[in-house]
Amino acid sequence: MAMHPIDTRHLRHVLVLAKHRSFRKAADALFITQPALTKSIKNLEEQLGVNLFDRKSQSVDPTPHCEVLLEHAERVMHELEEIRHSLDAISDNLRGELRVGTGPIVSRGPISDAVARLVSKHPELSIRVDIDNWAGLLKQVRSGSLHLMVADIGGVEEQDDLHIHHLAPMRSIAACRPGHPLLNKGYVEA
Structure with missing residues (x-):
């Protein structure tokens, strides 16, 4: 039996539902109705032939099948975003x-x-x-x-999995009101 392509909307819905563990909260985050989200998840489950979530009264928990899907879904969505950015960069707009x-x-x-x-x-x-x-x-x-x-990450040096570009150091000051007891200290250590 041939598998139909997975709609990226379904992947996004699975990612958001797994994050929020609630159909209501996930639907709100996606700006769709709860019945629409429920239908989307159910359609994907039927398409894949597996349950993706254990539905309980207080929460919705990802199944082991869902955990596998989540790993791939995050990468797929990230790659799609990278494609969009690459295409935008070509047009320089x-x-x-x-x-x-x-x-x-x-x-x-x-x-x-x-x-x-x-x-x-x-x-x-x-x-x-x-x-x-x-x-x-x-x-x-x-x-x-x-x-x-x-960010100011002072103690963190080069990371193999990241490109780090050092920016100019920020100028910082310490300030207090006139007459504050710290002014008499001369030197304050953190």
Whole structure:
């Protein structure tokens, strides 16, 4: 029996449902109705001939079949996104979504300025900025959920699986109100 091609919408629905473990929350995240999501998952399960989720009263849990599918689905969706970016780069007209991660301090100055310049230069480009700690950002870059990160990761050196470009160091200051007891210390150690 020949297998029909898997619709990428179904893969996206499986990924989001596995993340949220709830049809209602996943449907909200996908901006579709819960019955539409249920039908999409059921159609894919029928097409594959396996149950992808164990449906319980309080949660929806991926089955072992689903875990295998999730591994491949993440890679497929990432590759499709890379194809879109490569094609956009050829036309030299940036469009689509750029997902950038940054730390809380960097997000206020350099990132917001760069985002404003990029958007004015490329109006068809939408930029999503996620704020997290550097360990969380590294994980998201490696998984493909972020395209890049800009963060102060002082102790982290070159990573074999990442291309790291060192930016100019940020100037930092410590400030306190006049008369604060720390002013009498002369030197404060963290």
